[in-house]
Amino acid sequence: MQELVLVQPGRTVGDELEHEAAQADTRREFEARLAECGPLAYRVARGVLRNTADAEDVAQEALLRAYRSFHRLRDRTRFRAWLVRIAFRLALDRLRSGKRRELRDTIWSQPEHQPRGATAEDLAVSSEFQAHLDNALAELPEKLRLVLLLAAMEGHTIDDIAAMLGISTGTVKSRIFYARRQLAEKLRCHANTIKTR
Amino acid sequence: MPCKHYKNALVEAAASGFHPQGDLRAHLDTCASCRAAFEQEQSLFASIDIGLQVSANAEVPASLLPRVRARLEEASAPRPIWVPNWLVLASAAVMVVAFIAARSVWSTRVVEKPVETAVKTIVQPPQNLDPSVGDPAENNSPSHRELPIAKNPSPHETIVRGKTTPEVVVPRDQELLLAEYAEQWRLHKHAPLVAQDSDGTVLAPLQMDQIQIAELDVKLLAEEKSQ
Numbered sequence: 228m229q230e231l232v233l234v235q236p237g238r239t240v241g242d243e244l245e246h247e248a249a250q251a252d253t254r255r256e257f258e259a260r261l262a263e264c265g266p267l268a269y270r271v272a273r274g275v276l277r278n279t280a281d282a283e284d285v286a287q288e289a290l291l292r293a294y295r296s297f298h299r300l301r302d303r304t305r306f307r308a309w310l311v312r313i314a315f316r317l318a319l320d321r322l323r324s325g326k327r328r329e330l331r332d333t334i335w336s337q338p339e340h341q342p343r344g345a346t347a348e349d350l351a352v353s354s355e356f357q358a359h360l361d362n363a364l365a366e367l368p369e370k371l372r373l374v375l376l377l378a379a380m381e382g383h384t385i386d387d388i389a390a391m392l393g394i395s396t397g398t399v400k401s402r403i404f405y406a407r408r409q410l411a412e413k414l415r416c417h418a419n420t421i422k423t424r
Numbered sequence: 425m426p427c428k429h430y431k432n433a434l435v436e437a438a439a440s441g442f443h444p445q446g447d448l449r450a451h452l453d454t455c456a457s458c459r460a461a462f463e464q465e466q467s468l469f470a471s472i473d474i475g476l477q478v479s480a481n482a483e484v485p486a487s488l489l490p491r492v493r494a495r496l497e498e499a500s501a502p503r504p505i506w507v508p509n510w511l512v513l514a515s516a517a518v519m520v521v522a523f524i525a526a527r528s529v530w531s532t533r534v535v536e537k538p539v540e541t542a543v544k545t546i547v548q549p550p551q552n553l554d555p556s557v558g559d560p561a562e563n564n565s566p567s568h569r570e571l572p573i574a575k576n577p578s579p580h581e582t583i584v585r586g587k588t589t590p591e592v593v594v595p596r597d598q599e600l601l602l603a604e605y606a607e608q609w610r611l612h613k614h615a616p617l618v619a620q621d622s623d624g625t626v627l628a629p630l631q632m633d634q635i636q637i638a639e640l641d642v643k644l645l646a647e648e649k650s651q
Contacts, residue, residue: 254496265492266484273482283485290492291499360475379473379480408439410472411465 249298257294260306265290267307267380268314274376275318277361285321289314308391315373322365356417363413371406378403426461427451434458438465 268289273282293310300309364372377388378399385403389396426434430451437444444452444462452459594602 257496258493261489261492265489269484269488270480270482274480277479279482279485282482283488283491286488287492287495291495294496294499356471357475357478360472361479364476364479375476376480379476381477381481404439407469407472408435411435411439411468414472415468 253298254294256303257297261290264307264310268310270380271311271314271373271376272318272321274364274379275315275372276322281321282318285317286314289317292317305393308393311373311377311391315369319369356414359414359417360410363410366413367406367409371402371409374399374402375406426458427455430455430458431461434462435465438462438469441469 265286269282269286272285272289273279276282276285289310292313293306300306364375367375374388374392377383377391378385383391385396385399389399392399430448433444433448437448443449452462592602
């Protein structure tokens with residue numbers, strides 16, 4: 228029985244087979260990184276959007292975009308940084324578009340997502356404080372916000388973040404410092420109000 | 425309230441997360457209010473860090489990776505979009521060509537038909553002609569016999585034909601010549617029409633009796649009323 232091969236105009240069967248083989252290789256290589264980098268894309272998106280459903284959508288979209296352009300990425304060691312930027316940018320776009328804002332984060336303030344045993348920081352477990360923190364985080368400049376989110380993620384050292392974003396460790400440290408100080412300035416009054424109740 | 429001089433230093437020490445050193449350390453050992461303010465700042469930054477960790481380390485939904493893999497399958501599957509496009513375009517082109525061809529053939533037939541009909545009308549030998557005018561032997565010639573003879577059209581048909589087919593009136597002696605030409609034309613031979621000289625037969629002018637109209641007897645209205 229003869230096998231039918233679909234060939235695009237201007238291509239030979241050999242070209243087509245080579246193209247398919249290259250696609251399969253790309254797919255395999257991408258899938259190897261997916262398990263490691265998928266959660267990272269999701270967490271970056273969630274850190275910006277603070278909504279599970281939106282973050283999942285954005286993470287999916289970011290991973291698909293990364294896959295489509297994966298063959299153009301020459302330095303594959305930069306994949307994590309590249310994906311983080313795509314996810315962060317998409318999440319910001321989604322946030323700005325204002326769609327589904329009313330659905331935003333019902334889960335955020337749910338008890339199972341708050342630290343258990345919460346050290347001595349009763350303040351931090353307060354959903355009211357958490358809401359203020361979200362708002363303050365959303366008002367931070369993008370550069371500071373991304374660094375702060377990455378620094379807060381488990382397993383990311385200052386060096387990792389610096390390598391990921393292509394900046395020096397000093398820049399990472401200073402961004403973290405300024406970001407935390409700006410947050411503290413915005414939250415100080417709320418913290419005092421909540422504490423004095 | 426912390427001492428004004430140490431306020432910024434306290435905040436920066438709390439933000440950096442390092443233990444106070446030197447002059448600030450010594451002041452904190454002696455100033456209770458600054459120590460309380462410093463503890464408050466440390467507590468605030470700790471709350472911020474905890475809140476950030478909560479948001480940054482959210483549990484990843486189990487559905488994320490399977491969904492991404494499914495979408496990757498869709499994305500990497502061969503999508504022969506050009507094939508349906510090509511087929512649609514080709515079939516549309518064929519349909520357009522077929523339509524144009526059908527229209528041109530139809531319009532050619534429409535043009536041909538009136539001529540044929542006109543010829544039929546012309547070559548029809550009149551049933552009530554004077555036998556002395558035409559030769560019956562000529563009428564039996566094969567070429568003449570092949571010519572279709574139309575029946576007398578109904579009045580309605582004549583009106584309809586009159587709209588579309590011009591009638592050609594030729595002298596009686598040229599009927600046969602025109603019929604032969606029409607036959608050739610119908611067979612797409614397009615033989616040139618050669619005019620023949622008239623055989624010199626002069627048709628007698630039509631003789632008609634004068635119309636007789638009786639004289640009208642017109643009476644006056646007044647007279648008629650009195651009667």
